[in-house]
Amino acid sequence: MIKLMYRLSALVPSLASAMKAAAFYKVVETFFMGAPYGVLIFFLDDLLARTLTMEKAWIYTGAIAVSYLLQGLFCRLFTTLAYPVGTELCEQVRIKVGDHLRTLPMSYLSRRNAGDTTALISDDLVMLTLIPRMAFPQFVSAMAMPLVMAPFLFYIDWRLALCALLPVPFALPMLRKCQQALSYGMRRRSLALVEVSSAVIQYVQGMEVVKGFKLAGERFRAFAELLSRFKRINLSLVFRSMPFMLGFQALLDCGFVVLLLYGAYLFLGGQTSLFAFLAFLVLGLRLYEPIKALGSVYEVSQAAEVTVDRLEALMNEKPLPEGAVAKRPASSAIAFENVSFRYGSDSPDVLKQVSFTIPEKTVTAIVGPSGAGKSTILRLIARFWDPQAGTVSIGGVPVSQFTSDALHAQISMVFQDVYLFQGTIFENIAFGAPMAARVSVVNAARTACCHDFISALPEGYETRIGEGGATLSGGEKQRVSIARAILKDAPIVLLDEATASVDPENESQIQQAINGLVKTRTVVLIAHRLSTVTSADQIIVLDGRGGIDAVGTHRELLERSPLYARLWNSRQEALGWRM
Ligand code: ATP
Secondary structure: OHHHHHHHHHHOHHHHHHHHHHHHHHHHHHHHHHHHHHHHHHHHHHHHOOOOOHHHHHHHHHHHHHHHHHHHHHHHHHHHHHHHHHHHHHHHHHHHHHHHHHHOOHHHHHHOOHHHHHHHHHHHOHHHHHHHHHHHHHHHHHHHHHHHHHHHHHHHOHHHHHHHHOHHHHHHHHHHHHHHHHHHHHHHHHHHHHHHHHHHHHHHHOHHHHHHOOOHHHHHHHHHHHHHHHHHHHHHHHHHHHHHHHHHHHHHHHHHHHHHHHHHHHHHOOOOOHHHHHHHHHHHHHHHHHHHOHHHHHHHHHHHHHHHHHHHHHHHOOOOOOOOEOOOOOOOOEEEEEEEEOOOOOOOOOEEEEEEEEOOOOEEEEEOOOOOOHHHHHHHHOOOOOOOEEEEEEOOEEHHHEOHHHHHHHEEEEOOOOOOOOEEHHHHHHHHOOOOOHHHHHHHHHHOOOHHHHHHOOOHHHOEEOOOOEOOOHHHHHHHHHHHHHHHOOOEEEEEOOOOOOOHHHHHHHHHHHHHHHOOOEEEEEOOOHHHHHHOOEEEEEOOOOOEEEEEOHHHHHHHOHHHHHHHHHHHHHOOOOO
């Protein structure tokens, strides 16, 4: 538990002293909770010896009343500190993890299971709130109680004191065994929970496909099997640890029974006083209470340790090395020099020694067969990944040399699968420029052809979208994301046009929106519309084997590149081809 507290303090150093203070309050509270029992012994002693006077009765009851008062005071101090510390701990760790995730290469994030990260940040972290407000204070109390009471008990009768404390060294190894069983089980449980979370995400997100292909029964069976496995792991966790937990509690209970017998033996043999016997009967019960609570403390702490292990593993992942150039370069021209890239060490090369330049304030369309690496080129410009060889640069500065803030300030991205955050339409447009005035947001929306449909919504720009909010069509979402890019006013725009599935009216509005975007910027786009391709300043044709087939304007390429001519013709014929 102490180690766990050190690890938590290292994760959130600002809360370390508050966590210690909360534990201190809990120990003092526990002490004053036990103090009335001590007073009661003296009270009973006087009563039995017929030496109780009214004066003494006032003193005893006064002492008990003061104990209760102080217990209440420390209970309040503890509660008002420990509960906020618990939630603050959770919040700060979430912020830290979120911040760290932002700095990691996308290769890490794509490798990592969405269910794992979701389970870790949402559910598992909640377990940590129990450490400062429950587990640690109870642990400290359980440790402090025998230490505080031992001298007192030894003073009254050393034989009974030994007898009272005897079960503790036998019970603690039992607890250790229980802890080991819990540790193993919690790790298995945590892995199984990740699988369940991933399955829930996939099942819910893929519901359209599942229904469309009439796979509901089959997919649900797979999901139900995972749930039943999770249940089995949970039960085995309980069954494995339970014998040790019961053994631990039974040993402590036996200790009290032995104390009772031994006390009676000594008292009846005249070897100890009634006072000592009574004292041990009353205090013996109190002595074991906090120690017994260690069982549930260990259960919580094991679950928290598994969470902290996973958190530390995530926090130890190395961020993308951050560059030092914080200034925008003079030009927004983009250059690829001998760039080779693959997604993983055992994946094939997507790009092989690719070189090209994109002059500033021009529109460059990237075309090529599916899987040729069009999106990959956009991702390398935004430095979601670093290439294994070669350099990607903006204005002559390699993208890896910019600070991430400087790099992202230069780039606006409009992707096909637009992500709108929970919040109002206004907030979504102002996402990249949170200080933007309302008039700028509305102007950007007008240029992106979304002002009309937004104004037609009952709550206009204040309409909530995202989960639990209004739903927008694919074309509307893309126009909102174009408005976001217009407002951000970055010199480079990376754009993956919405696919041809958009209806003609939406298509012409998206085209208008894109026209509003491209005027003064360097635009690199994956084009799906014929008009965008033909009007581009240059077109880069990827050959689908990791290289570039040709670079030129639409007219030049129709003459020079058979691949481009073929792609163009099939696009015109079927409109199903992705350029
Ligand atoms: P499309 O037109 O079908 O969208 P594209 O030309 O944009 O294709 P990319 O998305 O750049 O192609 O993908 C190029 C190759 O890299 C493909 O073979 C793809 O399977 C692979 N790939 C893409 N993203 C990843 C990823 N995150 N991890 C591993 N491989 C990936």
